[in-house]
Amino acid sequence: xxxxxxxxxxxxxxxxxxxxxxxxxxxxxxxxxxxxxxxxxxxxxxxxxxxxxxxxxxxxxxxxxxxxxxxxxxxxxx
Numbered sequence: 001x002x003x004x005x006x007x008x009x010x011x012x013x014x015x016x017x018x019x020x021x022x023x024x025x026x027x028x029x030x031x032x033x034x035x036x037x038x039x040x041x042x043x044x045x046x047x048x049x050x051x052x053x054x055x056x057x058x059x060x061x062x063x064x065x066x067x068x069x070x071x072x073x074x075x076x077x078x
Contacts, residue, residue, distance in 0.1 A: 001017050001018065001019060001020065001041065001042050001043070002017070002018055002019070002020060002022070002024065002027075002039070002040070002041055002042070002055075003015050003016060003017045003018070003039060003040065003041070003042045003051070003066070003070065004016050004018075004024065004027060004028065004031075004036055004038075004039040004055070004058070005036070005037045005038045005039065005063075005066060005069065006031055006033035006035065006036055006037065007033060007034070007035040007036075007037055008033055009033070013037055013069055014033065015066070015069060015070050015073065016031065017042060017070070020041075023057070024039055024055040024057050024058050025057050025058070028058060036055075036058050036060055037060070037063075038060050038061065038062055038063040038066055039054070039055035039058050039060050039061070039062070040052055040053040040054055040055065040061060040062030040066070041053040041062070042066075042067070042070065048067065048071070049067040049070050049071045050067060051063070051066040051067045051070070
């Protein structure tokens with residue numbers, strides 16, 4: 001899977017996960033948020049999310065904190 005983390009209108013990082021067959025620019029064009037914070041690929045390995053790679057066409061890469069941010073969306077507190 002791929003992902004992009006956008007900054008929403010309130011300044012909050014907002015991840016969107018999408019299939020490999022959609023390219024980064026296609027998804028980017030559909031999202032109204034103005035700023036892309038990071039992007040890359042994500043997988044679930046040994047009970048944890050792992051983010052890696054980069055989106056050359058967007059000029060950003062996966063960041064160390066991306067996996068934790070995405071994992072927090074799946075917690076009961078979200």
